[in-house]
Amino acid sequence: MKYSTTTQGKSFSFADLKTLMAKASPHRAADELAGLCADSELERAVAQQLLAEVPLKQFIEEPLIPPEADEVTRLIHSQFDAAMNSSMLAMCVGEFRDWLLTDTSNLAEISASLTPEMVAAVSKIMRNQDLIAVARRCQVITQFRNTIGLPGRLSTRLQPNHPTDDLRGIAASILDGLLYGSGDAVIGINPATDNLDNVTALLNLLDEIITHQQIPTQSCVLSHVTTTMELMRRGAPVDLVFQSIAGTEAANRSFGIDLNLLREAKAMAESLGRGRADSNIMYFETGQGSALSANAHHGVDAQTCEARAYAVAREFAPLLVNTVVGFIGPEYLYDGKQIIRAGLEDHFCGKLLGLPMGCDICYTNHSEADQNDMDNLLVLLGVAGCSFIMGIPGADDVMLAYQSTSFHDALFLRQTLNLRPAPEFEAWLNNMGIFNGCNMLASNRAHTALISNFHPQR
Amino acid sequence: MHDPWFNLRQFTQARIAQGRAGCALPTRALLDFQLAHAAARDAVHAPWQLAHCQASLTALGMEVLTLATPIQSRAHYLQRPDQGRCLVENSRKLLASRATHSCDIAIIMSNGLSSAAVEQHGVALLRTIITEFAKEPLQLAPLCLVPNARVALADEIGALLHAKLSIIIVGERPGLSAADSLGIYLTYAPQVGNSDAERNCISNIRPPHGMSYQLAAEKLFYLTQEALRREISGVALKDEMPRLPLPHPTLPPKI
Numbered sequence: 001m002k003y004s005t006t007t008q009g010k011s012f013s014f015a016d017l018k019t020l021m022a023k024a025s026p027h028r029a030a031d032e033l034a035g036l037c038a039d040s041e042l043e044r045a046v047a048q049q050l051l052a053e054v055p056l057k058q059f060i061e062e063p064l065i066p067p068e069a070d071e072v073t074r075l076i077h078s079q080f081d082a083a084m085n086s087s088m089l090a091m092c093v094g095e096f097r098d099w100l101l102t103d104t105s106n107l108a109e110i111s112a113s114l115t116p117e118m119v120a121a122v123s124k125i126m127r128n129q130d131l132i133a134v135a136r137r138c139q140v141i142t143q144f145r146n147t148i149g150l151p152g153r154l155s156t157r158l159q160p161n162h163p164t165d166d167l168r169g170i171a172a173s174i175l176d177g178l179l180y181g182s183g184d185a186v187i188g189i190n191p192a193t194d195n196l197d198n199v200t201a202l203l204n205l206l207d208e209i210i211t212h213q214q215i216p217t218q219s220c221v222l223s224h225v226t227t228t229m230e231l232m233r234r235g236a237p238v239d240l241v242f243q244s245i246a247g248t249e250a251a252n253r254s255f256g257i258d259l260n261l262l263r264e265a266k267a268m269a270e271s272l273g274r275g276r277a278d279s280n281i282m283y284f285e286t287g288q289g290s291a292l293s294a295n296a297h298h299g300v301d302a303q304t305c306e307a308r309a310y311a312v313a314r315e316f317a318p319l320l321v322n323t324v325v326g327f328i329g330p331e332y333l334y335d336g337k338q339i340i341r342a343g344l345e346d347h348f349c350g351k352l353l354g355l356p357m358g359c360d361i362c363y364t365n366h367s368e369a370d371q372n373d374m375d376n377l378l379v380l381l382g383v384a385g386c387s388f389i390m391g392i393p394g395a396d397d398v399m400l401a402y403q404s405t406s407f408h409d410a411l412f413l414r415q416t417l418n419l420r421p422a423p424e425f426e427a428w429l430n431n432m433g434i435f436n437g438c439n440m441l442a443s444n445r446a447h448t449a450l451i452s453n454f455h456p457q458r
Numbered sequence: 459m460h461d462p463w464f465n466l467r468q469f470t471q472a473r474i475a476q477g478r479a480g481c482a483l484p485t486r487a488l489l490d491f492q493l494a495h496a497a498a499r500d501a502v503h504a505p506w507q508l509a510h511c512q513a514s515l516t517a518l519g520m521e522v523l524t525l526a527t528p529i530q531s532r533a534h535y536l537q538r539p540d541q542g543r544c545l546v547e548n549s550r551k552l553l554a555s556r557a558t559h560s561c562d563i564a565i566i567m568s569n570g571l572s573s574a575a576v577e578q579h580g581v582a583l584l585r586t587i588i589t590e591f592a593k594e595p596l597q598l599a600p601l602c603l604v605p606n607a608r609v610a611l612a613d614e615i616g617a618l619l620h621a622k623l624s625i626i627i628v629g630e631r632p633g634l635s636a637a638d639s640l641g642i643y644l645t646y647a648p649q650v651g652n653s654d655a656e657r658n659c660i661s662n663i664r665p666p667h668g669m670s671y672q673l674a675a676e677k678l679f680y681l682t683q684e685a686l687r688r689e690i691s692g693v694a695l696k697d698e699m700p701r702l703p704l705p706h707p708t709l710p711p712k713i
Contacts, residue, residue: 029537162470163636163662164669169470175463176474192662192669193677195697224693256655256693294653329631331539365498365632366536366571371491394473394483394491399662401633403495406473411481441478446462454463 001058003050012046017054018064021117022301023047024124026341030289030302030332037301048125052094059117060089065298071249071259076115076311085113093121100134100352107138111354116247116307119349123303128341128380131348136385138351142319144218144239144275145210146184146424148387149356154419155388156410157322157358158183161399165192167205173393174209175454179445180407181414181435182391184425185320185358186240186283188220192399194227200236207237213432213450216424218275218319220283225257225265232268240283240319241269247308250296259312266316280319280356286310287324288342289332302332303342307349314354320388321355323347325377326363327402336373339363343377347386358388362404371395371403378405382413389413414439459484471635471667494634501637503532506569506576506605514581520588521600523556525549525615529606542608545615549604553618556600563591563682564599564621564648568607572629575638575664583627583640583663583671590675594683609643609657616648623685624648625678630661639664642674644681646691656692658685 003020004013014020022036024047031037038044060080067073088110091099099105100122123131141149148155160173170189177183187210189202199221206219220240221228232238243262246252252259262282269281291297291305300308306323313321323346326339333339343359350357361377363369378389395406413419420426420439429435432450436442459477466474476487483491508524515522526546529535535542545553567584569576584601591598599619604611609626616624623646630639640663645652658681662668680699685691 033538033540160472162472163639163664163667166469169472172466172469173472173474175466176461176472179461179463193660193697195699197698226693227696230696254653254655295651330536334537365495365634366502370495392472394476394487396473396491396494396634398471398633398635401631401636401639403634406483408476408478408481408483411478415481451463454466 001054001062005046005050007042007046010042012043014047014050017058017062018300020047020051021064021121021124021304024051025301025303026124028302028332028338028342029330029334030292033331034292034297034302036299051121052092052125054093054121055089056091056093056096056118057089059115059121064117064300064304065248070298072247072252072308072312075259075315076308079311079315080113080115083113085110088113093125096122097125097130101130103137107134107352111352114353116311116349116353117304119352120304120307123345123348128344131344132380132384135348135351136383138385140351140354140356140387142280142356144279144281144319146216146422148185148319148422150423152418152420153422154382154386154410154414155185155358155422156182156391157185157320157388158187159190159390159392159397159404160187161190161397163192163399165198165202167201170202171205171209171454175450176393177391177407178215178450179434179448180391180411181421181429181441182407182410183215183217184422185388186218186220188222188283190222190400194223196227196230199223199227200231200234203231203236203238214428216428225261229265229268232272237274238269238272239274240281241265242283242285244285244290245309245312246286246290246294246296247305247312248291248296248298251291251294251305252312254294254296259315262316280317282316282318283320283322284313284318285322285324286313286346287328288346289328292332293328303345306346310350310353310355319356320358321350322358322360323350324360324362326367326369327360329364330367333367335368336363336370336376339367339369339373340377340380344380344384347381347384356387359386360390360404362390362402364402374403374405378409378413379416382417382419411441459486491634498632498634498637501572501574501632504573505532506573508603508605511576511580512603515584515601518585523552523600523602525552525602525604527604527606527611535606539608542606543610545611550618553615557619560620560622561597561599562622562686563596564602564612564616564619564624566602566604566607566612566615566624566626568604568611568626568628570607570628571631572637572639574632575629575640578638579640579663579671580627583674586671586675587678590679593679610652612643612645613648613652614650616645617650621648622646623682623691636662636664636668639668642678644678644685644691646685646689658691658695658697
């Protein structure tokens with residue numbers, strides 16, 4: 001297929017589909033760093049017009065990354081073949097956008113037959129409100145000890161990190177989070193080191209808290225999958241298996257993983273049987289720019305690489321997928337505007353591909369962004385039906401040195417948009433006297449058993 | 459306005475028990491946050507007083523080389539990580555002229571994303587590391603100081619010095635509570651193109667709140683010995699050091 005046209009007396013030509021995709025992408029630093037972005041606003045607008053005319057079947061016929069060079073491409077093709085649904089293929093990207101926005105279109109029915117590239121392409125010609133309108137119609141429900149993603153619900157990952165993994169410090173942050181109603185998606189710690197004894201101590205702490213207080217939630221220590229596998233072999237209490245993933249085989253290799261390793265890890269965790277029957281047991285994190293950062297992007301733009309990571313994720317039926325949108329830094333997403341756009345794109349693409357998408361709405365101190373930008377993205381994703389967000393004391397992660405969303409932010413969003421925690425967790429909050437039965441903090445929650453039972457030992 | 463469990467702050471610097479005004483932060487907590495963010499932003503953009511660091515290290519008897527990347531300014535550094543990963547030609551020549559047939563370890567230090575971190579802790583951490591490494595007959599290349607470097611620059615430097623292992627100490631991205639934290643990355647068989655999966659990392663070195671110099675040096679020494687013995691680094695090399703000693707031994711709390 002030829003990708004060329006003449007507009008306003010200027011001729012534009014794009015070498016192939018991946019170039020057209022990159023040039024059609026809303027502006028961001030990552031594509032600029034990779035030398036892939038449009039040279040002018042006009043070139044971007046023209047690329048979007050040409051992209052709108054590309055039939056969806058072209059994404060099957062013209063792989064952006066050759067299957068022989070990349071196992072993620074092979075996975076995408078096998079997922080497409082397995083879906084056995086070619087009803088969308090004749091549609092062009094532009095028609096696809098119109099179809100998605102029609103409120104009678106059945107999104108669940110076509111989800112499995114969509115490839116990441118199709119979804120990334122249509123997102124490039126959608127405005128922020130389009131990304132919200134379609135995402136909020138996607139329903140993705142997962143479960144472990146509770147149920148994530150039900151209509152009218154918003155879950156939170158309680159993230160109680162500590163710079164030296166001090167168990168008392170972590171426990172203090174967990175207690176604070178629970179008292180603010182946080183933690184139904186997962187209580188998830190980023191360990192300061194992957195040291196095996198250290199991670200074991202953290203897993204034991206989480207297991208003891210969840211068991212002792214009978215909290216309907218799940219735990220995770222976000223160490224490398226090989227560390228988690230070793231700890232499962234040693235009998236540590238692993239609920240969810242975590243791994244960072246990316247959209248190309250080479251980028252995944254830079255993370256020290258491949259698809260087979262993830263399959264092995266999932267099978268190990270399933271054999272532990274710690275959740276309900278048929279639970280979702282994987283927790284993945286992603287973020288635009290990771291493939292470029294690993295010099296493994298094959299000339300494909302950052303947002304399309306990110307969408308390809310969702311093909312990896314959906315292969316493993318995860319409980320949670322979290323796009324850590326602003327963590328990577330300004331050389332990939334320069335400012336609040338780029339972070340907000342990327343967060344909405346990732347949530348849209350993930351949801352349309354059938355994933356339980358949450359978002360770490362975040363930024364670093366070397367980005368041109370602040371908490372006001374996070375407030376904006378928070379509200380937008382709340383409206384879009386985001387499955388979960390982070391809960392961090394005061395939005396300040398004292399271990400990873402970045403800012404995200406706080407326990408307070410989740411309360412604000414729940415009250416403003418009338419969103420409630422996962423039902424099992426909400427019942428627990430009410431029983432413990434933390435919530436008042438009306439989706440709000442109880443006025444006397446300082447007297448709950450949770451506090452009187454807290455005994456940090458010295 | 460604090461919550462009744464504010465005394466738990468003794469266990470963590472995290473912003474717990476802040477109280478609330480409706481669903482929002484109380485005014486004092488909000489403005490404290492804004493102040494910390496302002497300080498962190500300033501720390502990112504401050505330059506490194508390199509000459510001062512160089513003089514201190516030379517006074518300790520260390521042989522020091524000063525190298526450069528093509529980076530011209532902090533803004534340039536933030537937007538072009540690729541240029542923070544390569545040396546200017548003069549620096550390459552300098553290293554080539556200093557390379558011996560082979561050595562065990564090349565140690566590099568850069569301000570990275572926080573000049574405050576390397577100015578506050580760099581010299582003291584290096585002194586502790588050198589003392590720890592003196593326990594074994596390891597051959598060290600001259601210490602390299604490079605402003606505005608990225609972690610992967612250690613690959614090129616290590617390769618040019620024919621080192622079996624490269625170690626780079628860099629200022630970590632400033633957070634609100636910690637604008638002066640150092641990280642160490644270790645790579646066995648350094649060469650241009652090494653991936654991050656081939657590195658081991660020790661982070662949050664920032665006494666008294668973060669990791670102590672001594673513990674960081676002991677962990678680095680442990681990883682170095684294991685990397686040289688097993689001829690690997692990265693995800694295949696697990697940190698199996700016993701969890702203690704930590705600066706303050708902790709027992710699991712009961713909730």
